[in-house]
């Protein structure tokens with residue numbers, strides 16, 4: 001390339017950057033945004049692959065969040081050691097780095113190789129920074145033609161700057177939406193609390209009424225606590241701040257554990273709880289704690305919306321690619337008009353709202369967790385007869 005060609009090439013690359021940055025700024029879904037960023041990063045730096053690692057400043061952990069050309073759902077959340085990785089070095093120094101021979105670099109941790117099954121020959125990584133805070137690392141791997149240059153670094157830094165702003169925007173956008181709904185939902189329990197305390201102050205209220213008021217206070221405080229916990233879970237999952245602790249584990253054991261936890265609660269209410277498992281199930285790769293939380297949430301509902309002498313059945317079978325988990329109950333059922341809405345945040349079947357306490361957040365958390373594992377969840381229900389939730393989860 002002569003000088004004018006190099007200049008042209010540069011102008012083209014910067015033009016490309018401007019186009020990309022417009023596109024990034026109009027994307028508010030974090031996961032879609034991240035996948036757009038990695039493919040743009042590979043494009044502008046002429047690299048084979050690109051990946052993003054997000055940094056959690058509270059836990060001081062770095063975890064894998066997106067990459068080109070692979071199914072990231074399952075790999076998402078994989079932790080990368082700060083002290084033993086190039087990405088960790090970038091977090092600590094807040095500086096870009098070009099590594100010609102990653103294998104012999106003592107900072108190298110072959111997470112990219114492990115995740116993408118490709119051999120890493122060369123690597124360029126930059127910090128993603130907003131308001132002087134590091135939020136993650138963007139890495140491009142294996143220049144298609146030659147080595148990564150300082151020019152590639154400059155272009156990637158340009159993209160990284162735009163990408164960081166877009167990531168922060170999408171997080172803020174999702175949170176502001178969620179916070180607005182949350183505050184709205186707080187009003188009901190708060191007004192119950194306020195009515196009860198108001199009555200308690202009244203000297204003419206007798207002991208029995210006082211006792212009843214205190215019970216209401218207790219219940220509403222529990223409701224607020226539940227709502228805050230579920231809300232925090234959901235906010236972390238939705239904004240991608242919650243990382244998955246991925247491991248291989250035995251799914252039968254997990255289901256046994258869930259059965260053990262919920263059995264006595266079901267029994268106390270006169271509900272039979274059956275567990276139907278095949279001899280052996282394939283190994284699952286995922287966040288055990290989160291998947292347990294999802295199953296427990298569904299079992300909680302199966303108990304809560306059941307009838308006396310009701311039955312709950314938890315079963316699981318494996319197809320070639322998936323585990324199929326069903327949670328069935330013989331309870332109240334869900335009216336047809338509501339089945340498509342129950343996974344929405346704060347949505348509760350109106351007929352249940354008055355009689356049964358709840359937050360309307362449980363199923364949203366479940367759905368986030370299952371989708372985060374590359375799975376899906378369905379519901380079938382007949383009013384007055386019962387409900388079945390089915391989870392499809394890819395296995396190894």
Ligand SMILES: Nc1ncnc2c1ncn2[C@@H]1O[C@H](COP(=O)(O)OP(=O)(O)O)[C@@H](O)[C@H]1O
Nearest residue numbers: 301305342348349352358359360361362363387
């Ligand atoms: N097993 C079930 N049987 C009947 N209705 C259910 C069942 N599970 C969920 N629902 C309905 O879906 C709504 C949303 O569920 P969820 O998000 O867990 O919130 P919550 O249980 O706190 O109300 C519930 O309020 C209820 O109306």
Ligand SMILES: [Mg+2]
Nearest residue numbers: 301358362363
């Ligand atoms: Mg629930």
